[in-house]
Amino acid sequence: MPLVVVGSVALDTVETPNEKRENLLGGSGSYFCYAASYFTPVKLVSVVGEDWPQEHTELLQSRNIDTAGLQVLPGEKTFHWSGRYHQNMNQRDTVDVQLNAMNRFDPVLPESYRRCQFLFLANDPPPLQRKVLRQCTGASLIVADTMDLWIDREREELLALLKEIDGLVLNDSEAQMLTGESNLVRAAHLVRELGPRFVVLKKGEHGAMFAGKHETYVMPAYPTANVVDPTGAGDSFAGGMMGYLAEQGNFEPETLKTAMAYGTLTASFTVEDFSIDRLKQIEREDLDERLEEYRRMLSF
Amino acid sequence: MPLVVVGSVALDTVETPNEKRENLLGGSGSYFCYAASYFTPVKLVSVVGEDWPQEHTELLQSRNIDTAGLQVLPGEKTFHWSGRYHQNMNQRDTVDVQLNAMNRFDPVLPESYRRCQFLFLANDPPPLQRKVLRQCTGASLIVADTMDLWIDREREELLALLKEIDGLVLNDSEAQMLTGESNLVRAAHLVRELGPRFVVLKKGEHGAMFAGKHETYVMPAYPTANVVDPTGAGDSFAGGMMGYLAEQGNFEPETLKTAMAYGTLTASFTVEDFSIDRLKQIEREDLDERLEEYRRMLSF
Numbered sequence: 001m002p003l004v005v006v007g008s009v010a011l012d013t014v015e016t017p018n019e020k021r022e023n024l025l026g027g028s029g030s031y032f033c034y035a036a037s038y039f040t041p042v043k044l045v046s047v048v049g050e051d052w053p054q055e056h057t058e059l060l061q062s063r064n065i066d067t068a069g070l071q072v073l074p075g076e077k078t079f080h081w082s083g084r085y086h087q088n089m090n091q092r093d094t095v096d097v098q099l100n101a102m103n104r105f106d107p108v109l110p111e112s113y114r115r116c117q118f119l120f121l122a123n124d125p126p127p128l129q130r131k132v133l134r135q136c137t138g139a140s141l142i143v144a145d146t147m148d149l150w151i152d153r154e155r156e157e158l159l160a161l162l163k164e165i166d167g168l169v170l171n172d173s174e175a176q177m178l179t180g181e182s183n184l185v186r187a188a189h190l191v192r193e194l195g196p197r198f199v200v201l202k203k204g205e206h207g208a209m210f211a212g213k214h215e216t217y218v219m220p221a222y223p224t225a226n227v228v229d230p231t232g233a234g235d236s237f238a239g240g241m242m243g244y245l246a247e248q249g250n251f252e253p254e255t256l257k258t259a260m261a262y263g264t265l266t267a268s269f270t271v272e273d274f275s276i277d278r279l280k281q282i283e284r285e286d287l288d289e290r291l292e293e294y295r296r297m298l299s300f
Numbered sequence: 301m302p303l304v305v306v307g308s309v310a311l312d313t314v315e316t317p318n319e320k321r322e323n324l325l326g327g328s329g330s331y332f333c334y335a336a337s338y339f340t341p342v343k344l345v346s347v348v349g350e351d352w353p354q355e356h357t358e359l360l361q362s363r364n365i366d367t368a369g370l371q372v373l374p375g376e377k378t379f380h381w382s383g384r385y386h387q388n389m390n391q392r393d394t395v396d397v398q399l400n401a402m403n404r405f406d407p408v409l410p411e412s413y414r415r416c417q418f419l420f421l422a423n424d425p426p427p428l429q430r431k432v433l434r435q436c437t438g439a440s441l442i443v444a445d446t447m448d449l450w451i452d453r454e455r456e457e458l459l460a461l462l463k464e465i466d467g468l469v470l471n472d473s474e475a476q477m478l479t480g481e482s483n484l485v486r487a488a489h490l491v492r493e494l495g496p497r498f499v500v501l502k503k504g505e506h507g508a509m510f511a512g513k514h515e516t517y518v519m520p521a522y523p524t525a526n527v528v529d530p531t532g533a534g535d536s537f538a539g540g541m542m543g544y545l546a547e548q549g550n551f552e553p554e555t556l557k558t559a560m561a562y563g564t565l566t567a568s569f570t571v572e573d574f575s576i577d578r579l580k581q582i583e584r585e586d587l588d589e590r591l592e593e594y595r596r597m598l599s600f
Contacts, residue, residue, distance in 0.1 A: 088482040182388040184505065185525040205484065206506035207520060216525075217597040220507060220518035225485040257600040297517040298598040300557040 002041045002066075003246035004113050004139075005032045006132045007122025007235070008102055009046040009056075009070065013082040014231055014274060016089065021229075024275040025056050026081060028122035028145065031232035034276045035239025035266045036120075037063035038284045039247040043113045045069035045132070049076035049101040059280075068110045076101040089227050090204055109135045118246040120238060121165070123147050126157035133164055141251050143167035145238060151178045162195035166251075169200045169238050172209075184209060185216055200241070200260070202234045210260055215253065219260050222268035222294055229274045233267040236279070240266025240287075265290045302366075303546035304413050304439075305332050306345040306432045307422025307535070308402055309352075309370065313382040314531055314574060316389065321529075324575040325356050326381060328422035328445065331532035334576045335539025335566045336420075337363035338584045339547040343413045345369035345432070349376035349401040359580075368410045376401040389527050390504055409435045418546040420538060421465070423447050426457035433464055441551050443467035445538060451478050462495035466551075469500045469538050472509075484509060485516055500541070500560070502534045510560055515553065519560050522568035522594055529574045533567040536579070540566025540587075565590045 007029030013022045033042040043066040050072065057067050082096040107128065119136050121129040121144040129144055136142070142165045150158050151174060158178075162168060168191060172184050179190040184201060188211035192199045201209040205227075207220040241263030248255045265287055272278040307329030313322045333342040343366040350372065357367050382396040407428065419436050421429040421444035429444055436442070442465045450458050451474060458478075462468060468491060472484055479490040484501060488511035492499045501509040505527075507520040541563030548555045565587055572578040 088476075090482075182390075183525060183527055185523045189525070203506065206503065207518070209523065216523045218507070218520035218523050219598075220520045223485045223509065223516045223518050225483060225489070225516075227483055254600065261600055295600070298519075300554065300561055300595070 001118055001246045001249045002043055002116050003036055003118040003120065003242055004043045004045065004109070004116040004136065005029055005036070005120045005122060005239075005242075006045040006107050006129070007032055007120075007124065008079055009044075009048050009052075010079040010081050011051075012231065012275070013080070013095070014229055015082075015084040015095075016229055017085065017087050019274075021274050025059075026231065026275060027079060028232075028235040030060075031235035031270065031276065032120060032122055032239035032242075033060060033065045034063060034279050035236040035270070036243030036246070037065050038240070038266070038287055039243030039262070041066065042243070043069060043116065045107050045109060045113065047071045047073060047101045047105045049073055049078040052078045066112075069107075069113055073101045073104060076104065083231065085230070089230055092230075107132050107135075114138070117141065118242060119143070120242045121145065122235065122238070126150050126154045126161045130157065130161055130164065133161075141166050141245065143169060143238070143242060145169045145234075146174065147171075148174050148177055159194060162191075165196050167198045167200065168196045169202065169234075169241075171234070172201045172203045175199070175201050185211070188216070198256070202237060204230070204233070208237065208260060208264060210256065212253070212256075217257070219264050220298075222265055222290065224268050224271060227271045230271050231274075232276070233271050236270040237263040237267040239263070261291060261294060262287065265294060301418055301546045301549050302341045302343055302416050303336055303418040303420065303542055304343045304345065304409070304416040304436065305329055305336065305420045305422060305539075305542075306407050306429070307332055307420075307424065308379055309344075309346040309348050310379040310381050311351075312531065312575070313380070313395070314529055315382075315384040315395075316529055317385065317387050319574075321574050325359075326531065326575060327379060328532075328535040330360075331535035331570065331576065332420060332422055332539035332542075333360065333365045334363060334579050335536040335570070336543030336546070337365050338540070338566070338587055339543030339562070341366065342543070343369060343410075343416065345407050345409060345413065347371045347373060347401045347405045349373055349378040352378045366412075369407075369413055373401045373404060376404065383531065385530070389530050392530075407432050407435075414438070417441065418542060419443070420542045421445065422535065422538070426450050426454045426461045430457065430461050430464065433461075441466050441545065443469060443538070443542060445469045445534075446474065447471075448474050448477055459494060462491075465496050467498045467500065468496045469502065469534075469541075471534065472501045472503045475499070475501055485511070488516070498556070502537060504530070504533070508537065508560060508564060510556065512553070512556075517557070519564050520598075522565055522590065524568050524571060527571045530571050531574075532576070533571050536570040537563040537567040539563070561591060561594060562587065565594060
């Protein structure tokens, strides 16, 4: 089944301890839809400026990603994010953020998007996420991401959103911030009690935790020796997860668990190079092969 | 097969955000041997002072733990450790350390210990660990633990030890400190290249990683909502792991992996109460039941 994602599309400058790269294809929406495209047709909603390279749009289209919802704003520049990673790649500083076109992002879903059953609201301001919700009245699975900024500044709107969605994906530290609880199992379930039927905690290099009403489980990250650029790992995780759910057309507990595994492995490829460069080199069978390896790794 | 452990036995004072408890049975050797006792007969080598409660010795003996190697030093007091946990229980401060009898610890293995094939050197100064090694010439599997203090102050002796052992168990931050490498997969393998055939990284609430020549895998921690006191989790992990290996009498890759799982689950019980109080309430079948649950959790 097709999957709609609303999220940012950006040009990134990323500096790791080994290399600096400029004007990379980035943004939560880009990583998400590319990751999800291994599983299902994706419909992207986002906004860019006049400087957006047409080749990026063509690249997405070549992956069966519908860009009818990608607005190009005249007279604007594309959202630009700059980040610098520490020697320990789990830590990074945001060096610069130029929202540019994102400042005027007013997501209007094309008619062809509105009947989609699978919807992902990538990390945007909660009022904007809620506005999208109202346009997707037929969605049967709505999952959102969020971030510390909105927990801090848009808590009321975020709490309202949580009552309207089925699943929330967020970082472990964000769950701790939202709930004031340091134990991650308890924090995840406290977030779940705020509304969503399930919560997925992203723990970076330590994997991800699933908290549903009747089950809690943890999936470790795939052990990657060669982390080149962790940017987009979380969005790729969400893309792989949601992509698999949409492909299967259901969100039964067993499907959700396999989706968590696919999300984990999609992210494990993303971090092996800058931007989506590593993803561009792989096919669905590479994900399936790594899934089998991962399954063996976790069986004893 | 019997398993020999050389490690500390202590009386602990532990303060968590909710409670303060004094004179608890503690020490790496205590946690290790109690955890291992679910699987195999254990022979403890340690030292205590005159203040050591005889009931602790009897408790260990009731678990088929041989205390012939537990020396009681006249005129000495037992090693005393005090620690305080932060609101986030993954962080703690050592408030006080009174080595007392441990200062004069000169491990001499009883004759009946020396032919044991499974040996664990808990966290002691590397010169002392090496001294024990020389008394156990028939050991077929020697695994050691270490800590930041010895990496800092006894690096040469530690490097010599690494060439004499089969496996090393250490915290993730210690592996980073020893190798200067922040990527945990690379750090684990760099430690392995210093001598041992395998390295186990303990990642606290995030589980453990195994690094052997031909395989790398991660096992997540069992998701525990109710962490009362994390003290001894790492030693219980090692005890469960080594206990299972000694029970099976081999250290084939598949046995090692199941041993990692048992270690993980033994530790998950330890943190549910102070000292070994939770372990005292469980039997082998409780571990086996949780193992089956854990196996289901990791299968998809």
